[in-house]
Amino acid sequence: MSSTILEMQGITKNFPGVKVLKxxxxxxxxxxxxxxxxxxxxxxxxxxxxxxxxxxxxxYEGKILLDDREMRFSSIKDSEAEGVVIIHQELxxxxxxxxxxxxxxxxxxxxxxxxxxxxxxxQAATLLERVGLHENPVTLVGHLGVGKQQLIEIAKALxxxxxxxxxxxxxxxxxxxxxxxxxxxLRQLRSQGITCIIISHKLGEIENIADSTTIIxxxxxxxxxxxxxxxxxxxxxxxxxVGRDLEHRFPERTPKxxxxxxxxxNWTVHHPTQPRxxxxxxxxxxxxxxxxxxxxxxxxxxTELAMSIFGRSYGRDISGTAYLRGAPVPxxxxxxxxxxxxxxxxxxxxxxxxxxxxDIRTNVTASGLGRISKRGxxxxxxxxxxxxxxxRSMNIKTPTVMQIVGNLSGGNQQKVVLSKWLxxxxxxxxxxxxxxxIDVGAKYEIYTIINQLADAGKAVVVISSELPExxxxxxxxxxxxxxxxTGQLPASDATQERLMELMTIEKTKxxxx
Amino acid sequence: xxxxxxxxxxxxxxxRTSGIYIAFVAIVLLFTWLTDGMLLQPTNLTNLVLQxxxxxxxxxxxxxxxxxxHIDLSVGSVVALTGAVSAVVVIRHGAPWWVGILAALAxxxxxxxxxxxxxxxxxxxxxxxxxxGMLLFRGLTLRVLNNVSLSPFPREYQQVAGGFINxxxxxxxxxxxxxxxxxxxxxxxxxxxxxxxxxxxxxxxPVESMGLFVAKIVAVAIVVMAFxxxxxxSRGLPIVLIILAVLILTYQVVTTRTVFxxxxxxxxxxxxxxxxxxxxxxxxxxxxxxNMGLLSxxxxxxxxxxxxxxxxxxxxxxxxxxxxxxxxxxxxxxxGVGRVTGAMVGGLVMAVMSNGMQLMGVPxxxxxxxxxxxxxxxxxxxxxxKRRAGAVR
Numbered sequence: 001m002s003s004t005i006l007e008m009q010g011i012t013k014n015f016p017g018v019k020v021l022k023x024x025x026x027x028x029x030x031x032x033x034x035x036x037x038x039x040x041x042x043x044x045x046x047x048x049x050x051x052x053x054x055x056x057x058x059x060y061e062g063k064i065l066l067d068d069r070e071m072r073f074s075s076i077k078d079s080e081a082e083g084v085v086i087i088h089q090e091l092x093x094x095x096x097x098x099x100x101x102x103x104x105x106x107x108x109x110x111x112x113x114x115x116x117x118x119x120x121x122x123q124a125a126t127l128l129e130r131v132g133l134h135e136n137p138v139t140l141v142g143h144l145g146v147g148k149q150q151l152i153e154i155a156k157a158l159x160x161x162x163x164x165x166x167x168x169x170x171x172x173x174x175x176x177x178x179x180x181x182x183x184x185x186l187r188q189l190r191s192q193g194i195t196c197i198i199i200s201h202k203l204g205e206i207e208n209i210a211d212s213t214t215i216i217x218x219x220x221x222x223x224x225x226x227x228x229x230x231x232x233x234x235x236x237x238x239x240x241x242v243g244r245d246l247e248h249r250f251p252e253r254t255p256k257x258x259x260x261x262x263x264x265x266n267w268t269v270h271h272p273t274q275p276r277x278x279x280x281x282x283x284x285x286x287x288x289x290x291x292x293x294x295x296x297x298x299x300x301x302x303t304e305l306a307m308s309i310f311g312r313s314y315g316r317d318i319s320g321t322a323y324l325r326g327a328p329v330p331x332x333x334x335x336x337x338x339x340x341x342x343x344x345x346x347x348x349x350x351x352x353x354x355x356x357x358x359d360i361r362t363n364v365t366a367s368g369l370g371r372i373s374k375r376g377x378x379x380x381x382x383x384x385x386x387x388x389x390x391x392r393s394m395n396i397k398t399p400t401v402m403q404i405v406g407n408l409s410g411g412n413q414q415k416v417v418l419s420k421w422l423x424x425x426x427x428x429x430x431x432x433x434x435x436x437x438i439d440v441g442a443k444y445e446i447y448t449i450i451n452q453l454a455d456a457g458k459a460v461v462v463i464s465s466e467l468p469e470x471x472x473x474x475x476x477x478x479x480x481x482x483x484x485x486t487g488q489l490p491a492s493d494a495t496q497e498r499l500m501e502l503m504t505i506e507k508t509k510x511x512x513x
Numbered sequence: 514x515x516x517x518x519x520x521x522x523x524x525x526x527x528x529r530t531s532g533i534y535i536a537f538v539a540i541v542l543l544f545t546w547l548t549d550g551m552l553l554q555p556t557n558l559t560n561l562v563l564q565x566x567x568x569x570x571x572x573x574x575x576x577x578x579x580x581x582x583h584i585d586l587s588v589g590s591v592v593a594l595t596g597a598v599s600a601v602v603v604i605r606h607g608a609p610w611w612v613g614i615l616a617a618l619a620x621x622x623x624x625x626x627x628x629x630x631x632x633x634x635x636x637x638x639x640x641x642x643x644x645x646g647m648l649l650f651r652g653l654t655l656r657v658l659n660n661v662s663l664s665p666f667p668r669e670y671q672q673v674a675g676g677f678i679n680x681x682x683x684x685x686x687x688x689x690x691x692x693x694x695x696x697x698x699x700x701x702x703x704x705x706x707x708x709x710x711x712x713x714x715x716x717x718x719p720v721e722s723m724g725l726f727v728a729k730i731v732a733v734a735i736v737v738m739a740f741x742x743x744x745x746x747s748r749g750l751p752i753v754l755i756i757l758a759v760l761i762l763t764y765q766v767v768t769t770r771t772v773f774x775x776x777x778x779x780x781x782x783x784x785x786x787x788x789x790x791x792x793x794x795x796x797x798x799x800x801x802x803x804n805m806g807l808l809s810x811x812x813x814x815x816x817x818x819x820x821x822x823x824x825x826x827x828x829x830x831x832x833x834x835x836x837x838x839x840x841x842x843x844x845x846x847x848x849g850v851g852r853v854t855g856a857m858v859g860g861l862v863m864a865v866m867s868n869g870m871q872l873m874g875v876p877x878x879x880x881x882x883x884x885x886x887x888x889x890x891x892x893x894x895x896x897x898x899k900r901r902a903g904a905v906r
Contacts (some may be wrong), residue, residue: 313789338791352789355782357849366779367790369772376772380709384716400719420790 004068005030005195006164011050011062013043015409020046021060022219028164033186033196035210035227037203037237039466043219044199045089048166051197052086053079066164083163087153089172095142100124102141103156127155131185146299147178154185165189166197171205172298172465175504183209203234215240250472251444253451257475258288260326261459262342262428267320269301269308269483278304278315280483286428286459291450293470293491294463295499296480302463303347305480306430310344311337324427338367343426345417347433347463349410353417356406360396361387363405363416368423390419395445411442418449429453430461435469447473467496481505532894533843537858537865544869551872552865555747558740563674563819565864566753567592567812569857571835572842573764574808576856579839580768581801582781582848583632583639587624587646588809588835592828593654595620595813600663600823603670610670617817618810624650625806626799633798647832655825664822672752674819679749687742688749695741698758699734706730753815760811765853777801781848837884838863841891862887 006028013021021043028034038044049055051064053073064071066082073079076086093102100121109120124137133151141149150170157165167186171179179202186196186209200206206213207227215222215237222240225232263285269278279301286292296302307314309322311334321328324340331337337344346352354363364387365372372382387401394415398408405416414434421429431450435443450473454460464470470477470491477494479487479502487502545552571588578585595617603613624646631642665671682689706726713720720726744750768774776797779787788794812831817823842859844851863884870880 307789310789311791333793334789334791335793344789346789351783352785355779355786355849357782358778362775362778366775366787366792369775373772378770378772378775380770381712381716384713384718388716402718424791 003030004028005066006051007063007065007068008047008051009063009065011047011060011064013046013050013055013060020219021050024062024216024219024221026214026221027224028195028197029212031190031193031195032211033190033198033209035206035213036197036199036216037201037206037213037241038216039241042216042241044216045168047216048086048168048197048199051079052076052084052166054086080160083161084166085157085160085162085164086166087150087157087168087170089168091146091149091153093141093149093152096140098138098140099128099135099144099152100137102152103127103137103159105156107160123159124155127158128152130158131155132181145178147174147181150174150178150182151185154189162194164195164197166199168199169201170198171200171202179205203237206237207232207234213237217241249444249468251448251451253455253473255289255291255454255475257290258457260285261288261324262286263323264309265321265323267305267309267322268318269304269315270317272314272316278483279308282320282480282483282485284461284478284485284488286461288427288457288459289454290476291454291460291462291474293474293477294461294480295467295470295477295503296463296465297503298465300480300503301483302465302480303432304483306344306432306461306463307346309337310334310342310430313344338424338426341425341427343367343421343424343429345414345421345429345431345434347436349413349417353420354405354413356404358405360391360398360401360403360405360408360416364390364401364419364423367420368425371423371425386423387419390415390423394419394449409442411438411445414438414442414446415449418446422453426458428459428461430463432463433465434462435464435466467499470494470499471496479503532898533841533855533858533862533891536891537862540862540865540869544865544872548869548872552869553743555743557868557872558743559747559751561864561868562751562754562757564868565860566674566757567816567819568831568834568838568863569757569860570760570808570812570815571831572838572856572860573760573853574805575832575835576839576842576844576851576853577764577768577777577801578639578805579836579844580781580848580851581777581798582784583798583801584836585628585639585643585802585805586832586836587628587643587650588805588812589828589831589833590647590650590654591621591624591806591809592813592816592831593823593825594624594650594657595810596817596820596827597654597657597663597823597825599814599817600666601657603666604663604822610667610673613666613670614673614814617814618807621806621808621810621813622803623806624809625803628806629799629802632802633795639802654827658823658825660825662822662824666818666821670818671821672818673756674753674815675821676752677749678752678755686746688745691741691745691750692738694750695738695745699737702733702737703730753819756811756815760808761853761857768853773797773800778849781845781850783849834860834863837888840895841888843895845895846892859891 004027008024008026011021011024024047026047036044050060053076056074057072066084071082094105097105103124104120108115109123110116121137128135128137131151131154133148133155135144135148141152170182174182183205189196198210210227212224212226213232214224217240225236265283267282268280270276271278282305294302304314308318309331311331312318313334322331323329329340331340331342350356355366361383365383369378372379372386384401390396391401396412396415398412405413408416434450435446438446450460450462462470462474471494474491477489477491477499478485479499481503486505489498551557575585575588598620599613599617602608602616603610628642628646631637632639678690679688682693710720710726768777776787776792779790779792780794780797784794816827820827838860839851839856840846840859841862842852842855842857844856866884866887867880870883
C-alpha cells in the first residue's frame, strides 16, 4: 500500500512568455486516491498532460519515474501502454459512435484483422457492469447524458488495463447524484488496486475521498498533505491554494451604478440538432456601471445563453425579447448586435475569438473595420495607430502589433480579444470565462480592465465557473441551472455555498417546491 | 542591423514568403542555361506573356477563393463556356467584338452567382459545388457549340490577346512607348514602397534597413526594365500585359487594403471567429465566387481571342494550373494564408517551366510529371516551414 507508483521530479514546463510549472515534485503511493488542488491556471492540467505524454518527453525538464523506472513518453499511446490513462475535462467521446465503439476506439477487438463485434460488445458489457452503467453497448454515446459519458470514459480506461487513472475535474459537469456515483466507483477501483489522481475544485469531495492531497499554486507545489491527518481540513487546503489574502486577488472598486442598459426577458433557446431546450425562459438585466455575474456549472447553458443573444450565434427557435435602454432591439445577426452596442468575448478565444495566424493589428480591428475605413477602404495608418494604442493601454507584452497572435501567451491573447471588442465601442459587454487559462498576474490585469470598463459606465456581464472570481468582481450574481435562471443575489449576500446550492437546483426539484 | 544580417534575417524569418522568389530566380536561371539563353529572347518572352496570361488571370480569382478556404475546380469549363458564348454571339450572329466580350463577362458573372449561391447560402462545400460545375459547364459548352469548333473571330477581337501597342512614340526598332511604360512602373513602385516605409517609420514599426530597401528597388527596376527592353525590340507592349497589370494591381490592393479583402482572410483564418466578429460570411463567400466567375469570363475572352475561336475542349486543366500557381505561391491548403504576388510568381514558375521545357523539346509526358513533382515539393516545403515555425514556439 505504501510503495510509490509514481514519482515526478523537478518538472519544469514553459509556454511562450509563461512558466507554467516550476520544479514540481510529485509522489503518488500505489493504490491511493491522490487529489491535486489549485486555482485555475495553477498548472494542474499541464502537470497531468506532462505525465500522460500529451506534452512529449523533451518539451519539459525533469524526470518521470513509474515503479522506479524512468519514463520517456512521446505520446499518449506510450503512457497508455504503461497503464497510465488520462480522462480529460472535456470528454473525448465520439457522439455518433456506439458505447462499445467508443470504448475500443483505437484499441479495437479484432480477429483475423477484422473487428469482432460480438466479442467487442460482450467485453463492453462486462466493462459497463464494472463501472455500474446499465446501458446497451450499441447505444449511441450522443444519446447519453454527461454523467453516463463520464462512466464510459472510465470503462474505456479500464479496457486499457489501467494502473494509474488520471481524472481532470471529473465531477465539474455532474449533478450531486452522478458525482456521488462516480466517487463510489473510484473507491471501488481503489479497492481493486487502481491508483487514481483526481484534479478537483470541489474541496468537500476531496476531503471525502482523497488519501493525500497535493496543492499547487502558480506552478509550484506548495505541499502534499496526508488526508488521514486531522489537521487536513478544507481551510488548510484553501490557505495553501490561495496563499495570500483573498482580498488582494481582486482590485478594489467602488461601484457607481446607473440606469438599466440591457435586459433580456423570457429567453428560450433550443439545441441546434436535438429536440430539447438549452435555455428556458431566462431573464436578466444589467445596469450602467454594473458588473453582473452569471454562475452556472458546465452544461447549464451559460455560453448558449450568451451566444444566442449575440446575433443568434447558437441554437434554433430562439424566442424572447432583448431590450436596450427600455426599447426592444432585434439582435438577429452578429452585425446587428455589434451595431446595437453589444460585445461578446467568447470562452474559447482560440476557436471563437482570434485569427491565430494573423497579427495583433488585424485581430484588434476585425470587428470594427468600419471605424477605420471609408467606403470599404482601410486606412492602414490609422489601423496601426489604433492597434498600437490598445497594445499600450492594455499592456499587451510584445514589441510590435505585427506580432502573430498565435505566438502570444494566454493572457496577452485575451487582451487582444478585449481590445478587439473595445474598438467596437460597446455599451454592453458579455465576457464568457474572461480569465480561463490565464496566469494569476494577468488575471489581475484583466479584472482591472473589467473594473475600468464598468467605471466608464459600460454594462458588464461576466460568465464564470469560478465562484471566487464572481464573488470578487461582481455587484450582482445570477445563477443558471439546467438552462433556467434559478436565483439572483447581490454579491454582498452571496457565498460559494449559497451559489452552489442555486446552481444545482434541478427542474424536478424546483417543480416540487 | 548590418545589411548582411538583415538579409539573412529576411530570408530565414520570411522563408515562407521569400522562398518562392528565390525558387523563381533559380528556375529562370536554370532554364536560361538549359535553353542556351533562348528563354529570355525577346520573341520568347512575348510568347510567354501571351501564352500564360489566362492562367495568371485565373490565379488572381483563385487565390482569393483559396485564402477563404474554398477551392474552384470549374474554372477550366467556365473559360470554355464563356469563350463559346462569345464566339456564338460574334461569329455565328455577327455581333460586334465588344458585345462578345461583354457576353463572356456576363456569363462568367452568372456562373459565379450560381456557385456562390450553393456555397454561401446552401452551405455545400465548394469542392462539391465546383466539381459539379466543372461537369455542368463543360456540358453546356458542348451544347452551345453543338460539339464543333467556331472560328475565326474578326480582327478586332483577336487584338485583345494577340495585339500590341507598338510605335506609338516611335523609336528605331526599339519601341519607346514600352520603355516609357516600364520606367513609369518602376517609379510608381519605388514611390509606393517609399511611402509605405515612411508610414511604418512614422508609427515606429520595424522596417528593413535602408541598404536592403534600396537593393530591393534596384533589383525590381533592373528586372522590369530588362523585361521592357526585350519586349520593346520584339513586337512592343502586348495589350494583354496591360490588362494583366491592371488586374494584378487591383487585386493586390483589394486583398491588402479593403474591408472585403480583410474579411476574406478572416473567414479563411478562423471561420467561427469571423462569424462572431460580425463578418457577413455568406455575403462575402457569395462575392468571392462572383469575382471568380467574372475573372473566368475575362480569361475566357482572352483565351478565345488568342486561339481565335472557341473549341469544345478549351480550357481543359486550366483549373489545375491556377490552383497549382496559388499553392506554389505559398497559399495554405487550410485557408487564411496567401498573397496575390505569391500566386503570380507561382504562376510564372509554372509558365517558365512549361515554356522552358517546350523550348527544349521535352515530351508532354515528362512535362506533366515534372510539373506534378514541383507542386508536391512546393507544398511539402510549405508544410515543413509551418512545422518549423511551430517548433520554435
